[in-house]
Amino acid sequence: MTCYTCKRIEMIKNNKFPFFVEELETGYVVLGDHQYFRGYTLFIFKDHVTSINDIDKDIQLKFMQDLLLVQEAVYKTFKCNGVDIELLSNSEHLTWHIFPREDGDVPNNSPVWSLHKSILYNTYNMLNSNSAKEMVSDLRETLNNLKKTR
Ligand SMILES: [Zn+2]
Numbered sequence: 001m002t003c004y005t006c007k008r009i010e011m012i013k014n015n016k017f018p019f020f021v022e023e024l025e026t027g028y029v030v031l032g033d034h035q036y037f038r039g040y041t042l043f044i045f046k047d048h049v050t051s052i053n054d055i056d057k058d059i060q061l062k063f064m065q066d067l068l069l070v071q072e073a074v075y076k077t078f079k080c081n082g083v084d085i086e087l088l089s090n091s092e093h094l095t096w097h098i099f100p101r102e103d104g105d106v107p108n109n110s111p112v113w114s115l116h117k118s119i120l121y122n123t124y125n126m127l128n129s130n131s132a133k134e135m136v137s138d139l140r141e142t143l144n145n146l147k148k149t150r
């Protein structure tokens with residue numbers, strides 16, 4: 001198994017991934033390694049699939065429903081102005097990227113990826129087990145409360 005994301009899923013299953021938030025029907029919710037956008041969250045499809053076009057239509061719809069739940073939880077937990085949601089076609093493993101956005105966080109209201117990598121992936125923004133604890137528990141609580149309303 002060489003997929004980076006699949007390795008993380010193995011860590012989640014073994015209770016060894018500190019940024020793991022919640023397991024939903026179609027995927028895993030985890031906080032991103034870098035938090036320039038505080039609350040940056042990933043929603044990872046459970047199986048190793050590269051493209052959303054490689055899964056059945058009914059599973060696609062369920063995956064989208066779960067995504068809507070995750071993005072609402074991110075929005076409410078991190079009290080941002082809005083969220084950017086992206087599914088990247090060049091990704092090795094089907095993963096949604098959910099970025100909480102604030103006014104002025106990127107010059108000229110540009111997409112998150114317009115930031116230079118030296119800013120986006122600066123070690124200063126790296127999450128660690130301690131800084132993740134409160135964020136993980138807050139996001140988990142919001143997710144579980146939202147689940148009850150659906
Ligand atoms: Zn994978």
